[in-house]
Amino acid sequence: DCGWEYLTEFDGYNYFRKPADKMQQEEEIFCDDISRLDMMNRIFIGRVIPLIVILCGLIWQLYISATDHSERGWLPVFIVLVIIYIITFLQFAVKYFAFRKKVK
Numbered sequence: 777d778c779g780w781e782y783l784t785e786f787d788g789y790n791y792f793r794k795p796a797d798k799m800q801q802e803e804e805i806f807c808d809d810i811s812r813l814d815m816m817n818r819i820f821i822g823r824v825i826p827l828i829v830i831l832c833g834l835i836w837q838l839y840i841s842a843t844d845h846s847e848r849g850w851l852p853v854f855i856v857l858v859i860i861y862i863i864t865f866l867q868f869a870v871k872y873f874a875f876r877k878k879v880k
Contacts, residue, residue, distance in 0.1 A: 778803070780794050809878070816875065820868075820872065828865070831861045834861065
């Protein structure tokens with residue numbers, strides 16, 4: 777709708793292009809908030825939910841490492857990974873729900 781030309785889809789991503797002479801400063805590919813929210817929903821389902829499953833596995837490994845004395849060397853690694861995952865999810869969740877509330 778905004779002059780972007782569809783090129784192809786690869787590995788779950790759609791690629792578009794726009795000639796440089798038609799660009800007006802910094803342009804975004806989305807013309808409206810509904811299509812942007814739809815894209816965020818696809819990212820949530822396709823990328824965030826699998827990461828939540830991985831996070832659950834990390835938490836389980838953290839529990840095993842904390843209780844199994846032979847696995848104690850991995851405990852700091854699992855703690856750091858869990859913290860990184862939680863921060864990442866919180867950042868996405870705050871932006872996602874704020875934008876969703878704005879659109880609806």
